[in-house]
Amino acid sequence: MMHFSCDICGKDMTQDGAERYVLKMEAFAAATALTDDDLETDHVEEMARMLNDLEDGDEPPQPLPTCKKMRFDLCPNCFRKFVHDPLGRENAAKFDFSPN
Ligand SMILES: [Zn+2]
Numbered sequence: 001m002m003h004f005s006c007d008i009c010g011k012d013m014t015q016d017g018a019e020r021y022v023l024k025m026e027a028f029a030a031a032t033a034l035t036d037d038d039l040e041t042d043h044v045e046e047m048a049r050m051l052n053d054l055e056d057g058d059e060p061p062q063p064l065p066t067c068k069k070m071r072f073d074l075c076p077n078c079f080r081k082f083v084h085d086p087l088g089r090e091n092a093a094k095f096d097f098s099p100n
Contacts, residue, residue, distance in 0.1 A: 006075035008082075013075055021079035028067040 004013040004020055013020045046065070074082060085091070 004073050006078050007072040008074060008078040011075040011077075013073065019076045021074040021076065023072040023074055023079070023082065025070040025072070026068070027070075029064075 002014070004018070005011060006013060007023075012018075047070070
């Protein structure tokens, strides 16, 4: 059985009927001419390696990838927040943690 949890708040969404939203993001250097082959490249391994590096700390910064595709599972609550403020600019501007 697949296990799903919200990548932002960690809410468990495994149970049947749980609302779940999939967020796909793709970022790439605008000057780079990408071929279909580049876009098909699987970056999951690379991402896992980067996450490991982050956890280890003290690693030298890696060169920026020219293309980055990411996939996240979001609960309805986090999805709503995301579409309202995709880049987190509101949180960056003011730290307002009012309970809701
Ligand atoms: Zn969530």
